[in-house]
Amino acid sequence: MRDQQAAEPPHQHLEPLMTFLHVARLGRYTAAADVLRVNHSTVSRRIAALERSLGGRVLARTPSGWEVTALGQRVLAAAERVEDALASLSGDGEQAGRISGVVRLGSPDAFAVHVATPALAALQRASPNLAVELISATQRARQTRSGLDLEIVVGRPQVHRAQAELVMDYALGLYATEDYLQRHGRPRSIAELAGHRLNYYVEAVLTIDDLDRATEALPAMRRGIASTNVLSHVTATTAGAGVGLLPNYVADHEPRLRRLLAEEYAHDLSYWAVGRQEALRNPAVQAVYAALRQRGQRMEDELSR
Structure with a gap:
């Protein structure tokens, strides 16, 4: 035997x-x-x-x-x-060999496109044995971390049996195209936003308190194009469908958009990475977080200039 x-x-x-x-x-x-x-x-x-x-x-x-x-x-x-x-x-060397395998990352739509994908592309060039599965969805931090190595959420989460680390700070601002403003008038105060259409989330299905509170300082506005996808908010606004309540790290780089009432309105937010303790001990997951944090800090620096 x-x-x-x-x-x-x-x-x-x-x-x-x-x-x-x-x-x-x-x-x-x-x-x-x-x-x-x-x-x-x-x-x-x-x-x-x-x-x-x-x-x-x-x-x-x-x-x-x-x-x-x-x-x-x-x-x-x-x-x-x-x-x-x-x-x-x-691996091709000690560090490259350690950064390998598959990392499953959950992320809101805009973060996935503008932060995660460029950061992960650069990381993969340096670590060719790394694969990443990116699942995009905007949702509150879940109490169950199962199914993902790392999840990006809006706002500092309160979770159990998990660890949360800051990725980047950003803000929502008001934006519109020059053509829209010429046709509908340029608001000179927050009060003058009343009557304008607002492109933002579908209120009935918005489950993230930090995002829900973004409209509290605004007057009653007509509904523009409401969507569960923030990239639709950007597209609707660039198409002249109304005023968009948009992430600054996306909208500030869109040449067709103009920031409105920047001195009067900004809704500060942050992205946090959350993961199970067992997952965060994985060198590949640590490398993914470091890449996201590095790009997030670089984008914060660009926004502050």
């Missing part, structure tokens, strides 16, 4: 360990299966095999996804060492 066990191929032990590492970071079997390109049952079978070999549970199901047990914490540290060793063998 010992001879048979000694003859077992190494991947029979390696695959369950690496599968556990992905579930620990993502919190969901299905998300780990997507990254590993296997099905859910394969993930479940590998975790069960790992637990049988160790004689205990490495994961426990909770309302927020799969959480690592005390035994799992020890296994996680070992799995990370194995991952580092494998990466050092396959």
Whole structure:
């Protein structure tokens, strides 16, 4: 029997360990299966095999996804060492080898286009073994971090069993095209915005308090083109559909738009990166956050000039 066990191929032990590492970071079997390109049952079978070999549970199901047990914490540290060793063998140099694998990033639409994508493109040029899956959606910080390595949210979140780090500060401002202003008049005060159309979120489905409060200082305005996608707000405004309540890091670079009442109105906001502790220990996730933070700071500097 010992001879048979000694003859077992190494991947029979390696695959369950690496599968556990992905579930620990993502919190969901299905998300780990997507990254590993296997099905859910394969993930479940590998975790069960790992637990049988160790004689205990490495994961426990909770309302927020799969959480690592005390035994799992020890296994996680070992799995990370194995991952580092494998990466050092396959990379083009020590650091390039460590920055590898797939990182799943959730992000609001405008941030995904104007901040994340350029930052990640530069990171991939330096780390060719890195792949990123970017899922865009504007939503409040969830109490469950499962399914994503890192999530970008608007406003400082209050979450459990997770870590939050600032990415960048920005502000919403009022914008319109010169053609629109010539046709409908240029407001000289906040009060004169009354009667203008406003391009902003669909109020009934807006779940982010920091974004919802942006209209509190404005008078009652006619509804322009309301959308759940901030890029639609920009497009509607550049098309002359009304006054847009837009992120400054997007609108200030649009030559067709003019900032209105900048001295009277600005709604300050911030983007934060949130991730499970297990995911944030991943060198690839750390590199993604650093790239996002670096670009965010650069954009903040440009806006302050």
